[in-house]
Amino acid sequence: MPLIEVRALRKTYRSTVAVEHVDLDVHEGEIIGVLGPNGAGKTTTVECMAGLTRPDRGTVRLAGHVPWRDRRQVTGLLGVQLQSSGLQAKLTAREAVAMVAAFHDAPADPDELIERLGLGRVAGTRYAKLSGGQQQRLAIATALVGRPRVVILDELTTGLDPEARRETWELIRNVRGSGTTVVLVTHLMEEAQQLCDRITVLAGGRVVAEGTPDDVVARSASSTVMSFTAPAAVLPADVLAGLPGVRQVERRGARLEVAGTDDGVLAVLRVLQERQVEPAGLRVSATTLDEAYLALVRRPDTDTAPAMEEIS
Amino acid sequence: MTVPRTASPVADRRARPGRAVLAAETRLFLREPGSLFWIVAFPTILLVVLAFVPGFDEPSADYGGRSFLDAYVPTSCLLAAIMGGILAMPTVISAYREQHVLRRIATTPARAGHVLGVQVALHAAAVLLSMVLVLAVSRLAFGVALPDTLPAWLLAYVLAVVAVLGVGALISGTAPSVRASSTLGIVAFLPLMFTAGVWYPVSAMGGLLRDIVAATPTGAAALAMDRAQAGDWPSLLQVSVVAGWAVLLAVLAVRCFRWQ
Incomplete structure (x- = not known):
């Protein structure tokens, strides 16, 4: 008990x-x-x-x-x-x-x-x-x-x-x-x-x-963050956005940043292989508790969403 | 049950929350020289100063054949109660609530009620000490006779102390902040001083003014004490008025107290 x-x-x-x-x-x-x-x-x-x-x-x-x-x-x-x-x-x-x-x-x-x-x-x-x-x-x-x-x-x-x-x-x-x-x-x-x-x-x-x-x-929607260089012409961001386990895709110049679960990372790698895109400068890192926390408390389904600027 | 060893235990002993609160609050009370001066010393000092005013120690028809000084002894004693109950106590209690001391104590085996009870008791003790000092100095230094009907005199005085502390407790229990508490304190302070006879002896007042003052807790007490001073039993009405105020204010203070 x-x-x-x-x-x-x-x-x-x-x-x-x-x-x-x-x-x-x-x-x-x-x-x-x-x-x-x-x-x-x-x-x-x-x-x-x-x-x-x-x-x-x-x-x-x-x-x-x-x-x-x-x-x-x-x-x-x-x-x-x-x-x-x-x-x-x-x-x-x-x-x-x-x-x-x-x-x-x-x-x-x-x-x-x-x-x-x-x-x-x-x-x-x-x-x-x-x-x-x-x-x-x-x-x-x-x-x-x-x-x-x-x-x-x-x-x-x-x-x-x-x-x-x-x-x-x-x-x-x-x-x-x-x-x-x-x-x-x-x-x-x-x-x-x-x-x-x-x-x-x-x-x-x-x-x-x-x-x-x-x-x-680990259980947060984006426990892993991966980033790599791939020209927009070869790989538009929206190709990855719909993949299972991928939560967020962001393009910064030639570099793509993908946040998601471990499964999402594998799914991205599979697409890259199919399209024969070489992910130059590939980095995969685990989310910190900080980021997981922010993702959790920012979730839109908590309709009485707290004011984020109050977090100190 | 596991017992943490964050530090070694002193020894197993019985906890005494009430006694620990009393010890700490007494120590703190003695660290308030301002309060102690106004409650314990000032009423006697005022009496001593007035004793040196020419004529104030001579019998006068205004005071039923007694001197102004004789008539001022009950007033000085009531003044001590006003200083303790209205000036000193509400500030302490309001600060304890505002600074979350009561809340902090409520999380321990001691109760916030212990703190309040001890505060009332300490102020009452200082008031009674001041009364003893007033009686002793007026008797020994200026030859003012002790009240002839001492039990009646004490009864009226103690009831008045309860009533005045009740006003103070009501203020500290309902005022939302320390600032509001001291403002309300001053509002109550002046009429109580007046009806206790600080500016003009109640027994020498006449007509409608006297009737109004006789209906107030300190006014009724002043009249009752004045008669007891002269050896008469105070009228039942006078004592009933003081007792009624004492009960009413004490009950109100307890019922209206806001813990936070």
Whole structure:
């Protein structure tokens, strides 16, 4: 049985549908990534998991408990770092972590955790005086100090520089290594690829893809990109466009760029052979998760298509 | 169940969320010297300054044969409640909501209600401390007699504190932002000060003004405390008015509170 089970989740705010229909399983010990553009319903989904938001329809079970009803059991199992989670402005970093530690039966050592998150030097500094990155790391520390069974991290590394980002990833790997389940909401494909065992991509309040990062790339409509030189006279672009498995054909001068599945690539090669066209300078490369993701969230069938410029 | 070893456990012990919130909030409360000054020190300072005004310590027919200073003791005590309940507390609570502190706490085994309860309790404690200081200084330094009917005096005062904190809680619970909260605070601040007798003793007011002021929480409390100060039991009406306001405002504050 999954540790967290989300079924047919739906949540609307007045006339806006935040989550249309989401099913999601989180298994013990894995790092699962929840991806999607702004407005895709990621935060609402994890807020329902944390019990902060009560959905209009659907169910959530966290270790058998209903998050918004069984508060005592759920808050004991769960560590949360929210996108907009404040701490008291005049509380120092050490006091904040110690306060949350005292909420739990068997917490981690606050000082040790503060050191590990690189906050040792500012342990006596008040929350309001910390930099954005330090506040972010402090939020992570308070999420972990109760030694939760599941930790939900919403935009874990936003505001961190690349080095701090890598250190935080290492920390999350260690956290998982010791048995904690991690639910990670992120915009960053690199983060998902580096950390996540499985990802769920949301768009317009629905799940548009799920699986391992490699699965998601492989199953995307254009998992492979090939390019070669062939004069337009010999090979007009529309000859390839209709082939099974070919998603997009673009001509750039003498060079053709074809995006599609692995089968599409083979189909193109067959046509070239039949027409005896030599594909000069042939390059075939796998799509990155980035490209697969963009293809997924741009799909026209998600009619509440999210605004792409919002993706950061 | 697997327990992460992100860091070594301190030791297994029972969690005490309420106590941890109390400890942290008390520490934070002591980091607000401004609030502490206005609640705890200012009412006594005002009384001391007024005591040096010539004639204010002499008996006068205006105040039923007592001095202006005698009549001002209940007002100073009510002023402490207004400073705590209207000036100090709403800013803290509104900021906690605006900065998502309440939401953050709600994700832990502590409850956001703990934080609110502790905030109300801390401000109430500072107000009561201020009251003790006012009574002590006026008695020891200026020879103002302690209220003759102390239980009735305290009853009226505590009910007034509940009512004033209720106004503050209602403001912080309904104002959409810290800014709106302080604006509403000032709107409530001035009439409460006036009806508590800060500018002119309520007991010396007359006619329609007195009737109107007697219907307000601080006005009724000032009259009730004034009678208790002189050794009479306050009228049932005066106490009922303060008690009615206290219950009404406390219930409204709890029911109307917006968590986000």
